[in-house]
Amino acid sequence: MMFNLKEFSQSEIEKIIEEENLPSFRGKQLIQWIYKKFASSIGEITEWPKSLRLSFSQKYYIGNIKLIERKISSDGTEKFLWELEDKEKIESVIIPDKERLTLCISSQVGCPLNCRFCLTGKIGFKRNLRAWEIVDQFIQVSRLITPKDSKEIKITNIVFMGMGEPLLNFDNVVQALWRFKKLIEFSPRRITVSTAGIIPAIKELPYKAPPVKLALSLNATNQKTRSFLMPINKKYPLHELLKTLREYPLKPGQRITFEYVMLKGINSSEEDALRLSQILKGIPSKINLIPFNPWEGAEFKKPDEPEILKFQEILASKSYSVFIRKSKGIDILAACGQLKALYT
Ligand code: SAH
Secondary structure (H helix, E strand, O other): OOEEHHHOOHHHHHHHHHHOOOOHHHHHHHHHHHHOOOOOOHHHOOOOOHHHHHHHOOOEEOOOOEEEEEEEOOOOOEEEEEEOOOOOEEEEEEEEEOOEEEEEOOOEEEOOOOOOOOOHHHHOEEEEOOHHHHHHHHHHHHHHHOOOOOOOOOOOEEEEOOOOOHHHOHHHHHHHHHHHHHOOOOOHHHEEEEEOOOHHHHHHHHHHOOOOEEEEEOOOOOHHHHHHHOOHHHHOOHHHHHHHHHOOOOOOOOOEEEEEEEOOOOOOOHHHHHHHHHHOOOOOEEEEEEEOOOOOOOOOOOOOHHHHHHHHHHHHHOOOEEEEOOOOOHHHOOOOOOOOOOOO
């Protein structure tokens, strides 16, 4: 039986080192090599004597999600397709924007939510990602983009906005968040968990996870339209969701990000903008308007530019911070809601 070292938490690794009768500094080195130097095999741990590397490799290995394809968009966005140990596939995206380099990661293979406008939902749900498969998207991308011998990690932000609903894979996502914080030493404040609105998990998150940012995919301003677009809204209705967010513990200055996919003739009217300003009252918020990204066979269109601008203007006039998110990577199907990892 071979054990993947990335499956283990810090304390489990410490235990293994003890059981193998190795001094505890070997555990620290191991963690350093996996999470800081991104070693992809035990053989790479040159700080260890060859004999130790060999004996340790009899029982343990460093697992890696495998790069299958890397596509670069004309705007600099890159999409990575990975194969997992069981041959399932997922995608991650990196989005450069001035000083920032945002990594968008997947939390599930496929997604069970089946939001009407989102291509990932069309694959259906295959399985949850393990914590290490979530973290490994960061490790592998970092390896690929960081030139050899450079210690600098270039990714500045992480968003859980790839394939899947992170809060339906709660334990693995929370575990992954702790590893980002403790092992990779990536600041939780630069990590955003985005959800379609899984109420019980939203309530639990601040007590279980390091202090990450929360984003909520709202996409509609009334119960009927939201249920039409996002079936999960029937289980966790809009008014309860808004109540949960109103009670969400935020520190001064912190805000919840609301994502709003704009769909022509569905949710982009002036009434919608006004209603949105009403329902978000009392929630420290930032609003991101995302004009619909098309995919083949989609039943929606994005609204015309003036309509989008009017929507923004109405919210701005009510003192909301509201941004139109220029979608990136459309030409390589790397934009929001376009990830489907070659599943047909
Ligand atoms: N399940 C989580 C994480 C996925 S995030 C969530 O719903 O938040 C993906 C984001 O892209 C969501 O905000 C979703 O509303 C948005 N999205 C999905 N399909 C889209 C499309 N075709 N065009 C624009 N945005 C889309």
